[in-house]
Each structure stands twice: as C-alpha cells, then as structure tokens.
Amino acid sequence: MADDLSVVNGARVSFARRKEEMDESDEGLIRFLMRDRHGTPFEHNSFRFHIRAPIFVAREWFRHRVGSFNEFSMRYAKATDEFYVPAREDVRSQVGKPGAYSFDPVSDEIAETTREELKAVYDAAYETYERLVELGVARELARCVLPVGAYTEFYWTVNARSLMNFVSLRASETAQREIRRYAEACETFLAEKMPITHAAFVASDRTAP
Numbered sequence: 064m065a066d067d068l069s070v071v072n073g074a075r076v077s078f079a080r081r082k083e084e085m086d087e088s089d090e091g092l093i094r095f096l097m098r099d100r101h102g103t104p105f106e107h108n109s110f111r112f113h114i115r116a117p118i119f120v121a122r123e124w125f126r127h128r129v130g131s132f133n134e135f136s137m138r139y140a141k142a143t144d145e146f147y148v149p150a151r152e153d154v155r156s157q158v159g160k161p162g163a164y165s166f167d168p169v170s171d172e173i174a175e176t177t178r179e180e181l182k183a184v185y186d187a188a189y190e191t192y193e194r195l196v197e198l199g200v201a202r203e204l205a206r207c208v209l210p211v212g213a214y215t216e217f218y219w220t221v222n223a224r225s226l227m228n229f230v231s232l233r234a235s236e237t238a239q240r241e242i243r244r245y246a247e248a249c250e251t252f253l254a255e256k257m258p259i260t261h262a263a264f265v266a267s268d269r270t271a272p
C-alpha cells in the first residue's frame with residue numbers, strides 16, 4: 064500500500080497539483096523533501112508486516128509508537144514451543160562501556176554450551192507451562208514461566224516516515240543484532256515499493272525525514 068507517487072502528491076497538493084505518474088522532476092522533489100526533512104509527505108502510504116520474533120525483539124520493536132500493532136495473545140491461545148536459539152556464530156561476548164560496546168565471537172565450546180543451556184531452560188520452562196495449563200491454571204498466569212526467548216507474532220502497520228525512523232535506529236550498528244536483521248528485512252520492502260524514497264533516504268545518511 065505504498066509508492067513514491069504518494070509522496071509527490073502529498074507535497075504537490077500545496078499547489079493544488081496532482082500527478083498520475085512519476086517523472087524526473089518528481090524524483091528531484093523527493094530528494095529535496097528528504098534532504099530538507101519535510102517529513103509529512105512520506106506519511107500518505109502504509110506497509111503492513113506480519114512478524115514472527117522472539118519476545119525480546121518484539122519488546123524493542125513496540126517502543127516505536129508511531130504505527131499500529133496487534134499481537135498474538137498468550138491469554139487466549141496456548142503458547143507455542145518455539146524459542147530463539149542463536150546460531151553458533153551469533154553467540155557473542157560484550158566488551159566495553161554502555162553506548163560503546165563491541166561484541167566479539169566466543170570459542171566454539173562457549174557457543175555450544177550457551178546453546179545447550181538455553182535449550183535446557185526452554186525445555187524445562189515449556190514443560191512447566193504445559194503442566195500448569197493441564198492442572199487448570201489460566202494461560203494468562205501459566206505464561207509467567209516462559210522466557211523472553213519465546214516467539215510471538217504480530218502485525219505492524221506503519222507509514223514510510225516511521226518505517227525509515229525504525230530502519231535508521233534498528234538497522235544500525237548500535238542496535239542489537241537480532242532486531243537489526245528484522246530491520247534490514249523491512250528495509251528491503253521499502254526499497255522495493257518506494258525505490259526513489261529509499262535511495263534518497265540512503266543518500267541522506269539514512270536519517271528519517
């Protein structure tokens with residue numbers, strides 16, 4: 064539900080003008096709007112994503128207030144037994160100070176131990192969850208035993224301006240690797256649906272207008 068033309072028409076209505084097709088001057092207009100941070104013309108469109116992500120990623124995501132969310136309910140439905148186990152190469156150490164951490168690889172042995180420990184906790188947590196549900200405990204309470212590595216799913220509907228803000232913050236080096244991958248994936252849809260807007264965003268050092 065998004066295209067570059069919606070940006071152009073959002074801006075050109077100031078002069079009571081409307082286009083049916085993009086031309087070169089419109090590409091220049093988009094670049095100008097991006098560069099000078101005229102953000103509102105980038106709001107007349109929407110992207111709807113259906114996301115599956117661990118709860119810890121979703122929590123970071125939901126901090127982005129400009130957009131709409133609907134999420135899977137662990138009150139109404141039984142939790143799935145799907146949990147995030149990082150690939151070996153994603154198990155990392157954290158070195159440095161807040162705001163300037165670097166994340167270094169760990170030995171194969173530590174990576175494997177981490178993965179095994181996580182799986183053991185996930186298995187025990189899910190077993191307890193199922194046991195409590197079977198005893199008749201409400202799902203809304205039984206879910207307390209599930210860790211933030213459990214997967215959730217949600218819809219996210221957002222306009223291009225807010226999506227660029229999200230990408231700018233979450234596809235950056237400073238964002239956590241796990242959400243960064245989702246942000247990079249979201250960015251591919253921006254590039255596909257709004258290629259001129261995306262190119263202007265990249266040319267503006269990925270600063271959202």
Ligand SMILES: Cc1cc2nc3c(=O)[nH]c(=O)nc-3n(C[C@H](O)[C@H](O)[C@H](O)COP(=O)(O)OP(=O)(O)OC[C@H]3O[C@@H](n4cnc5c(N)ncnc54)[C@H](O)[C@@H]3O)c2cc1C
Binds near residue numbers: 127130228
């Ligand atoms: C690397 C990183 C580390 C982070 N660490 C922490 C942390 O330790 N603790 C923590 O709590 N959060 C943390 N956050 C979350 C961060 O503070 C923001 O809540 C989150 O990135 C959403 O950004 P946003 O407010 O720009 O987006 P949105 O909420 O989508 O808002 C979009 C824009 O709308 C405007 N806006 C929205 N609401 C208001 C408002 N109430 N008043 C004025 N303007 C508004 C702002 O211009 C804002 O940029 C972190 C984020 C990142 C990327």
